[in-house]
Amino acid sequence: MMLPNFSNPEAAPAAERVRASIDALKAFGGKVKVTASIGLVASDRNGPSTPEALVKAADEAMYVAKFTTKNRVCLWPPNASESALAETNRKKIGGR
Secondary structure: OOOOOOOHHHHHHHHHHHHHHHHOOOOEOOOEOOOOOEEEOOOOOOOOOOHHHHHHHHHHHHHHHHHHOOOOEEEOOOOHHHHHHHHHHHHHHOOO
16 A cells, blocks of 8 residues: 555554454454555655665554564564564564
């Protein structure tokens, strides 16, 4: 999801609404529950400046969300303890 001209404080509620909407869906076939782990990064003067760097940062934040508690929005840069926990959990299950 790309939100041009949004800052993190503006984009976070939008990302949270998307996450909550997905979470509210009924399980597919009554068996498979789908959730969303969303990485959020702003292209402001404090963030990455190239499209590639933005995608990499959003991907990093998404993996922190996915490999810590799941079903959440994680802002970039994630804090060091969450990044370390995500990396530990990623290695345990052989994730990316």
